[in-house]
Amino acid sequence: RPHLSWATKVAGPADWLGYLRADPSTTEQQIRQALNDSLRRLQTDFVDLYQLHWPARKTNFFGKLGYVHEVNDPWQDNFLEIVQTMQELAQEGKIRHFGISNETAWGTMRLVHLAETHGLPRPVSIQNPYSLLNRTFEAAGAEVALRERVGLLAYSPLGFGVLTGKYLNEQKPENARLTLFPRMARYSKPNATKATERYVKLAQDHGLSPAQMALAYVNSRKFITANIIGATNMAQLQENISSADLALSPELISEIEAIHAELPNPAP
Structure with missing residues (x-):
């Protein structure tokens, strides 16, 4: 598969999800079990990128802005075990690189420091949310x-499709993500709706579709390695792809920043 890069993840503790393996943790045994199960389901013998889906410790991710230290958190720091396991999996030819997801700056630097100190592989990527509605990264x-x-x-x-404008005026398009998953309420908060209305109008005033402008803005950030798009039909895919080579004018970016200053991060 010379033109494809395959990625998958290992989930950490999650008592709110009943479909994970029996002991979702990030021990060596659990990381190996999850990877072997994924390789079997994918019918392949290796993946290019293996990612930790979320931190095992209690910290601020999945919509939490402030960090609250919980002294009774049962988590034990096993970051070194994780990095050592990733090295072994790479040596065995099962993964090429490893990455992290929904991680904080502290967690990222802890992994980088351990990797450098012990001569182990560094994480190459971090998969976190980033959009006009959530720039907390x-x-x-x-x-x-x-x-x-x-x-x-x-x-x-x-933002779960919100920035296309398709949910404005209380619309609920059939089979759309927020229609199917209404629990993702942070994208429907009043300020998220206000900001979306402003961004949608701004895009239209500049002759762009709201999706094109939102994706092009993400693409323009220097810290972006990849922009994870999603599409359920060819029209959406074509619109998403059309944003790849779109350069927003300095004037348009200034107007985006003005909206952000007034309505910052309404859907973290």
């Missing part, structure tokens, strides 16, 4: 991504 993650070469794989660049 800029606060600490962006500098780490650039200086430590842990590139951001931006997910939800359209």
Whole structure:
């Protein structure tokens, strides 16, 4: 598969998800089990990128802005075990690189430091949310991504499709993601709707579709390595692809920044 890069993940603890393996943790045994199960399902003998899906410790991810230290968190720091396991899997030919997801700047730097100290593989990527509605990655993650070469794989660049404008005026398109998964309520908060209305109008005023502008803005950030798009039909895919070579004017970016200053991160 010379033109394809395959990626998969290992989930950490998640008592709210009943479909994971019996002991979702990030021990060596669990990382290996999850990878072997994924390789079997994918019918392949290796993946290019193996990612930790979320931190095993209690920290601020999945919509949590502030960090609250929980002294009773049962988590034990096994970052070194994780990096050592990733090295072994790479040596066995089962993975080529490893990455992280939904991680904080502290967690990223902890892994980088351990890798450098012990001569082990560094994480090559971090998959966190980033969009016009959620730019919290800029606060600490962006500098780490650039200086430590842990590139951001931006997910939800359209905020669950909200930035297309298709949910405005209380619309619920059939089979659309928020119609199917209404629990993702952070994308429907009042300020998220206000910001979306402003961004949609701004795009239209500049002769762009809202999706094109939102994706092109993400693409323009220097800390971005990849922009994870999603499409359920060819029209959406073509619109997404059309944003790849789109350069936003300095004037348009200034107007985007003005909206962000007024309505910052309404859907973290």
